[in-house]
Amino acid sequence: EAQVTQNPRYLITVTGKKLTVTCSQNMNHEYMSWYRQDPGLGLRQIYYSMNVEVTDKGDVPEGYKVSRKEKRNFPLILESPSPNQTSLYFCASSSRGGGSSYNEQFFGPGTRLTVL
């Protein structure tokens, strides 16, 4: 089954404790992206990756890191989480990013993160 998986689905942690949210897709997509969803703010793009070893900042990259060492995986790293990073996080992938033609993004089920 074609899908985007995220782990963990739920996480409660404390301020300053490094964490990684994993994202994996089995559709051989070049493009992957991370978003956070907050009440009243909708979905905001954190980072995206056009292909292996190519990443760039979205609208809200502060406090986050990413890496794309393999095509299928795109982990989101919070080196020193803070309470304002409490949010619902979504990973997404598509066969190509926005631009000359549109290919839909497939989203994972989400990771609900609480930072105390």
Add this chain to the structure above:
Amino acid sequence: DQQVKQNSPSLSVQEGRISILNCDYTNSMFDYFLWYKKYPAEGPTFLISISSIKDKNEDGRFTVFLNKSAKHLSLHIVPSQPGDSAVYFCATTRTYKYIFGTGTRLKVLA
């Protein structure tokens, strides 16, 4: 600076009637305009897109209209069904970057 705005947080429509969801944007330099639907406890799913050079795109019960002079995007659902009850996000994209609106919660009443 919200470049994509959905001014109606919620909308209720009777089953069988038309649902119209609206979206305004401020920047004209986008390639595609999109609508995604989201059910609780799930990730968003793609609904329909429209190129910036078009003004209408249809897919079954869903039609998206783009008014470039007014910088306005709308989604029409006809006829509305209870299963359409969800949060709808409009979005724009240009060169790998995406900007989403804040969402409109649609409730279709049986």
